[in-house]
Amino acid sequence: MHQLQMVDLKRQYQKIKTEVDTAIQHVIESAAFIGGPDTQHFAKELAEYLGVKHVIPCANGTDALQIALMALDLQPGDEVITPSYTYIATVEVVALLKLKPVFVDVDEDTFTMNIESVKHAITAKTKVIIPVHLYGQSVNMEPLLAIAKEHNIAVIEDNAQAIGSTYTFSNGTSAKTGAMGLIGCTSFFPSKNLGGYGDGGAMFTNDDALAEKLKMIANHGQKVRYYHEMVGCNSRLDTIQAAVLRIKLRKLDEYCYARRTAADYYDRAFKNHPNIITPYRAPYTYHVFHQYTLQLVGVDRDMVSAKLAERNIPSMIYYPVPCHKQNMLKEFVTGSFELPVTDRLQDKVISLPMHTELTEEELEHITKNLLDIIAQ
Numbered sequence: 001m002h003q004l005q006m007v008d009l010k011r012q013y014q015k016i017k018t019e020v021d022t023a024i025q026h027v028i029e030s031a032a033f034i035g036g037p038d039t040q041h042f043a044k045e046l047a048e049y050l051g052v053k054h055v056i057p058c059a060n061g062t063d064a065l066q067i068a069l070m071a072l073d074l075q076p077g078d079e080v081i082t083p084s085y086t087y088i089a090t091v092e093v094v095a096l097l098k099l100k101p102v103f104v105d106v107d108e109d110t111f112t113m114n115i116e117s118v119k120h121a122i123t124a125k126t127k128v129i130i131p132v133h134l135y136g137q138s139v140n141m142e143p144l145l146a147i148a149k150e151h152n153i154a155v156i157e158d159n160a161q162a163i164g165s166t167y168t169f170s171n172g173t174s175a176k177t178g179a180m181g182l183i184g185c186t187s188f189f190p191s192k193n194l195g196g197y198g199d200g201g202a203m204f205t206n207d208d209a210l211a212e213k214l215k216m217i218a219n220h221g222q223k224v225r226y227y228h229e230m231v232g233c234n235s236r237l238d239t240i241q242a243a244v245l246r247i248k249l250r251k252l253d254e255y256c257y258a259r260r261t262a263a264d265y266y267d268r269a270f271k272n273h274p275n276i277i278t279p280y281r282a283p284y285t286y287h288v289f290h291q292y293t294l295q296l297v298g299v300d301r302d303m304v305s306a307k308l309a310e311r312n313i314p315s316m317i318y319y320p321v322p323c324h325k326q327n328m329l330k331e332f333v334t335g336s337f338e339l340p341v342t343d344r345l346q347d348k349v350i351s352l353p354m355h356t357e358l359t360e361e362e363l364e365h366i367t368k369n370l371l372d373i374i375a376q
């Protein structure tokens with residue numbers, strides 16, 4: 001067996017090599033490196049896939065979140081409710097724009113935003129809620145959207161880990177994650193479920209005026225070249241990335257299915273184990289397993305991770321330090337502030353290799369070794 005990876009992009013590439021090489025070559029020959037036709041085509045195709053009116057590509061997922069916040073005419077000190085249990089980018093952009101992150105706890109089973117905590121965190125200054133569809137499944141959006149509507153708060157979905165996932169409302173209709181809030185944001189970082197061969201990101205919205213504004217902000221605040229209406233930034237998805245993403249978008253559902261199949265294997269292997277809690281699949285969402293994250297109970301998680309590494313099996317801790325404990329954000333955490341579930345999860349979680357190319361042989365190797373290490 002060759003060296004296992006958390007995400008095996010080399011093997012995935014081998015299967016689409018001819019298509020990808022041809023598309024990249026075509027961009028190079030056309031010399032339309034920025035804003036070429038593939039970028040527009042990709043935006044349109046992704047909008048169709050998601051069922052939204054507008055997709056605005058940008059340079060990365062962090063920029064997408066930043067530009068989304070910039071488009072909302074917020075004032076310094078306005079409050080933005082976010083989970084602490086997320087990748088730092090979600091919260092960093094809030095602080096960067098001089099807004100105030102207000103951290104809420106997550107549910108222990110889904111790892112996503114606890115809706116009751118959101119209710120309690122709302123004040124007169126709350127302007128935005130950022131639900132993060134962590135590890136590949138949707139936040140419970142129906143009650144969240146209802147609360148946001150009641151208080152006239154904008155919802156910006158951080159969909160960087162869940163593109164391809166869906167949410168089903170109580171009336172039976174469903175929507176793609178990222179397509180339910182005022183703005184959805186995603187990342188095309190190579191290891192994401194829809195990843196390019198470099199950096200990339202996008203924003204989604206159904207609001208025409210907002211789409212126009214997001215586009216302007218991403219382009220130095222201009223609509224007409226050299227006439228700058230507002231302070232923006234420079235955030236573009238280059239044509240080579242768009243060309244690759246067009247090919248991978250056509251395979252996204254298949255890729256999500258492959259991840260779910262690997263997750264099913266893991267689930268079966270770890271079922272009913274006294275020391276292992278397998279990821280919960282909430283009934284309202286289609287989990288696309290950006291990560292396969294276990295909770296280890298009554299065993300030393302760091303020991304397990306070290307022993308897996310000795311056996312050449314990679315594993316990762318997402319995330320060793322939650323945002324509310326990061327020095328970067330310490331000014332926003334005062335007194336004896338605690339997020340009990342987030343704090344507990346920090347010491348228990350471990351993510352196993354998860355990608356589109358895992359074979360049964362590899363899955364067997366990973367699960368047997370993990371069970372063996374825990375039994376020692």
Ligand SMILES: *Cc1c(COP(=O)(O)O)cnc(C)c1O
Binds near residue numbers: 061132161186199
């Ligand atoms: C990856 C990620 C981002 C940021 O995306 P980049 O493209 O790396 O800037 C934001 N939020 C979450 C939850 C992510 O996983």
